[in-house]
Amino acid sequence: MHALVKALDDAKHILIIAHINPDADSMGSALAMYTHVLRLHKKVTIFCKTEKMNPALNFLPFIEKVKHNLPTNYDLALSFDCGAIKRLGVEVEGCLVNVDHHVSNENYGEINIIDTTAISTTQVLYDFFTDNDIKLNAKMSTCLFAGLADDSQNFTTDKTNERAFLMAASLIQSGADNALCIKELFKSRSLASIRLKAKMLESARLSCSAKLVSTLVPRSFFEETGAYEVDCEEALHETLELVNVEVAFMLRYTKENRIKGSLRSKNGINMNDLASYFGGGGHVHSAGFVCDGVSLEEIETQVINKLETIL
Numbered sequence: 258m259h260a261l262v263k264a265l266d267d268a269k270h271i272l273i274i275a276h277i278n279p280d281a282d283s284m285g286s287a288l289a290m291y292t293h294v295l296r297l298h299k300k301v302t303i304f305c306k307t308e309k310m311n312p313a314l315n316f317l318p319f320i321e322k323v324k325h326n327l328p329t330n331y332d333l334a335l336s337f338d339c340g341a342i343k344r345l346g347v348e349v350e351g352c353l354v355n356v357d358h359h360v361s362n363e364n365y366g367e368i369n370i371i372d373t374t375a376i377s378t379t380q381v382l383y384d385f386f387t388d389n390d391i392k393l394n395a396k397m398s399t400c401l402f403a404g405l406a407d408d409s410q411n412f413t414t415d416k417t418n419e420r421a422f423l424m425a426a427s428l429i430q431s432g433a434d435n436a437l438c439i440k441e442l443f444k445s446r447s448l449a450s451i452r453l454k455a456k457m458l459e460s461a462r463l464s465c466s467a468k469l470v471s472t473l474v475p476r477s478f479f480e481e482t483g484a485y486e487v488d489c490e491e492a493l494h495e496t497l498e499l500v501n502v503e504v505a506f507m508l509r510y511t512k513e514n515r516i517k518g519s520l521r522s523k524n525g526i527n528m529n530d531l532a533s534y535f536g537g538g539g540h541v542h543s544a545g546f547v548c549d550g551v552s553l554e555e556i557e558t559q560v561i562n563k564l565e566t567i568l
């Protein structure tokens with residue numbers, strides 16, 4: 258933690274990186290740090306490889322400052338919520354500070370600030386700010402709250418504990434617009450996303466004595482509805498709520514024509530281990546991977562075979 262204070266002190270131009278296809282946790286922590294560095298009157302660039310970011314994040318303060326091209330002359334880089342270095346989407350030169358909470362984190366930074374007990378990367382950063390007596394303003398508080406709310410799925414996951422609620426209360430005290438975060442992240446949806454969800458729920462299948470639910474999302478689902486890829490998440494979470502179901506997984510194609518798997522579980526069933534078998538990682542209850550395969554069905558069979566031995 259003190260290494261980061263010194264690194265920020267010494268740097269002249271700070272590069273802040275959110276992961277590809279950023280969520281509210283990665284972008285929220287990146288923007289909170291961006292706001293802090295602005296107050297230090299230092300040169301700062303905030304970067305994300307993905308140009309077409311989820312429009313649900315548009316409410317985050319300073320989101321319009323995000324650049325999609327790397328600057329050349331930075332002397333310190335900070336990554337937020339990136340468990341693997343490939344999640345940065347770019348190669349970074351010089352000192353890299355890796356701030357994260359994934360159990361699968363590869364410790365790829367020169368400085369690694371990893372707290373796997375934290376519910377969100379914004380919680381890791383919140384601890385850094387409070388431990389170093391760095392005062393939070395309203396903008397920073399909203400950014401930190403957004404990541405907390407998003408990664409806890411609106412304060413409903415098993416990891417949502419006293420520490421999460423104390424952080425929420427403290428952020429609201431320092432000016433976080435909690436109502437805005439919840440409205441934008443959980444209470445605003447497009448008709449396209451509802452239509453996608455209907456298709457996904459209709460195609461969901463149970464296996465392993467109804468302990469496992471799988472949903473395959475062919476490209477046609479997106480073409481027919483006009484929904485974004487991120488709109489898949491909600492149906493995945495809802496299928497996990499089925500009685501008896503302990504694992505929910507979803508498979509879809511990426512833009513690069515690879516297969517993306519998303520795994521969610523209850524009762525401590527380890528999705529990070531399963532995802533790492535397919536070259537990915539994440540958290541115990543939530544993990545993902547990207548792999549190559551002939552079809553979604555082929556990967557589905559492989560995942561079910563693996564899970565049959567676990568469930």
Ligand SMILES: [Mn+2]
Binds near residue numbers: 338
């Ligand atoms: Mn996160």
